Amino acid sequence: MPKALIVIDMQLDFCPGGRLAVAGGDEIVAGINDLMADYDAVVLTQDWHPHDHASFADNHPGATAFSEVAMPYGPQVLWPAHCVIGSPGAGFHPALAVDCADLVIRKGFRPQIDSYSAFYENDHRTATGLAGYLRERDLTELAFVGLAHDFCVAWSAMDAARLGFRATVIEEATRAIDLDGSREAARERMRQAGVTLA
Numbered sequence: 299m300p301k302a303l304i305v306i307d308m309q310l311d312f313c314p315g316g317r318l319a320v321a322g323g324d325e326i327v328a329g330i331n332d333l334m335a336d337y338d339a340v341v342l343t344q345d346w347h348p349h350d351h352a353s354f355a356d357n358h359p360g361a362t363a364f365s366e367v368a369m370p371y372g373p374q375v376l377w378p379a380h381c382v383i384g385s386p387g388a389g390f391h392p393a394l395a396v397d398c399a400d401l402v403i404r405k406g407f408r409p410q411i412d413s414y415s416a417f418y419e420n421d422h423r424t425a426t427g428l429a430g431y432l433r434e435r436d437l438t439e440l441a442f443v444g445l446a447h448d449f450c451v452a453w454s455a456m457d458a459a460r461l462g463f464r465a466t467v468i469e470e471a472t473r474a475i476d477l478d479g480s481r482e483a484a485r486e487r488m489r490q491a492g493v494t495l496a
C-alpha cells in the first residue's frame with residue numbers, strides 16, 4: 299500500500315525562540331528528514347494565519363493567551379500570535395528537508411476559523427483538500443510527525459482515521475504543548491479514534 303509521511307507544522311514559531319514555542323520542537327527535525335526516504339510521498343503542512351486571526355488572544359480585548367473562548371464552531375484556545383502569513387516565524391525550520399516534499403498544504407488562513415487538522419478546519423466540515431489529494435494518489439497509509447503532538451498532529455491523525463486512512467503517529471518525531479494534561483488526553487482520544495501510536 300502506498301504510504302505518505304505527513305509532516306505537521308515544522309515551523310520556526312513552534313520551535314524554541316518562536317512565538318508559540320513547543321519544548322524540544324527543533325530536536326525532531328533530523329529524525330523527520332531521515333524518515334522521508336521510507337515513504338512514497340511527503341506532505342508538509344504550514345500553519346498560515348492572517349494578523350487578524352480569531353485564534354490570536356491579541357484579537358480578543360481583555361483575553362489572555364491559553365484561555366478558552368466559545369466560537370460559533372465550538373471551544374477555541376486563544377494562542378499568542380504565531381505563524382503570521384509572510385513572517386519569518388511562519389517559515390519552515392531551516393534544517394527541514396523541504397525539497398523532499400511533494401505537497402505543501404497551508405491551513406488556518408481564514409480569519410474567523412482555526413484549523414488544527416490538515417484535513418478540516420475546526421468546524422470539522424470545511425475541507426483543506428488533502429483527503430482528495432491522497433485518495434487520487436492512492437496513498438492510504440499515513441504516518442504523522444511534527445508539531446504539536448496534542449493539537450495539530452492529534453487532530454490530523456484522528457480525522458485521517460475517521461476518513462478511512464490507516465493513521466499512525468510516530469510519537470518520537472513529535473513534541474507536545476501539553477496544556478493541562480492535553481498530551482495524555484490527546485493520546486487517549488487518538489487511541490479511541492483508531493489511530494496507532496508508534
Ligand code: VGL
Nearest residue numbers: 307345377445446449450
Ligand atoms: C498549532 C496551536 C495553534 C499546532 C497550531 O500546530 O499544533 N497549535 N496553531
Ligand code: ZN
Nearest residue numbers: 345380381406
Ligand atoms: Zn495556529
